[in-house]
Amino acid sequence: MNQLSFVYVIYIASTPEKVWEALTNENLTAEYWAHKNVSDWKTGSKWEHRRAKDFSKIDGAGEIIESVPPKKLVISWAEGGNVEKKSRVSFEIEPVFDTVRLTVTHEELDSATLRGITQGWPAVLSSLKTFLESGHGLDLIRRWTEER
Amino acid sequence: MHIIGGVDGVFKALADPHRRCLLDRLYKRNGQTLGDLCAGVDITRQAVTKHLKVLQDANLVVAIWRGREKLHYLNPVPIHQVYQRWIGKYESNRLAMLVQLKNTLEEKKK
Numbered sequence: 615m616n617q618l619s620f621v622y623v624i625y626i627a628s629t630p631e632k633v634w635e636a637l638t639n640e641n642l643t644a645e646y647w648a649h650k651n652v653s654d655w656k657t658g659s660k661w662e663h664r665r666a667k668d669f670s671k672i673d674g675a676g677e678i679i680e681s682v683p684p685k686k687l688v689i690s691w692a693e694g695g696n697v698e699k700k701s702r703v704s705f706e707i708e709p710v711f712d713t714v715r716l717t718v719t720h721e722e723l724d725s726a727t728l729r730g731i732t733q734g735w736p737a738v739l740s741s742l743k744t745f746l747e748s749g750h751g752l753d754l755i756r757r758w759t760e761e762r
Numbered sequence: 763m764h765i766i767g768g769v770d771g772v773f774k775a776l777a778d779p780h781r782r783c784l785l786d787r788l789y790k791r792n793g794q795t796l797g798d799l800c801a802g803v804d805i806t807r808q809a810v811t812k813h814l815k816v817l818q819d820a821n822l823v824v825a826i827w828r829g830r831e832k833l834h835y836l837n838p839v840p841i842h843q844v845y846q847r848w849i850g851k852y853e854s855n856r857l858a859m860l861v862q863l864k865n866t867l868e869e870k871k872k
Binding site: 619624719735737754 | 793794824826831835837838841842843846871
């Protein structure tokens, strides 16, 4: 792991299957991330991070590096679809008693992408948690996306 | 079983200056070993281990094994949750502006 790596951990009162579904179902990501994450989520497939309100705008894209539902998903992430700036994101889903521990690791980042990322993930994960626990995502993500 | 990541744990962990200092150091350089974190501090290795445990219980620090090294990472998610609880939907931009103003003015004084 190089120095420009980030690790985020959040505990969610849910099941691994629901967390997996929330990460990979484009209609659900639209609810809490303001983006549709579009893919068949099979190893080697492509994925796209498209704005829910303006489907033609692609804010990120990459490939599925590893896919083990409902435990582990590793994807490459090219910000804005720019393949030159590719980083790697891993989602690890583990049950802990009656909750789920979701660990998101973002590695191989360049320092330019870094700033946006460090501000972005805590908000996205908080929104995911709120969405799974209450049925609604955070309004803040939608507003950020619209102001971009 | 909601002790981990609970708001009490976060405030308890942040209440100690040594623990805040450890977070500051991880903020500057993320992913450090226990040895890295012990270097240049005036407390014992045991004390650093104890503080790290409290930070980990509060989910503010995450330890990950990479080969034979155990690296510690700052996890800002619980702080974001605390922030989100009391900062209103429309206040964040204005507050960011005030913090920016304070930093700029204090920087000039130096």
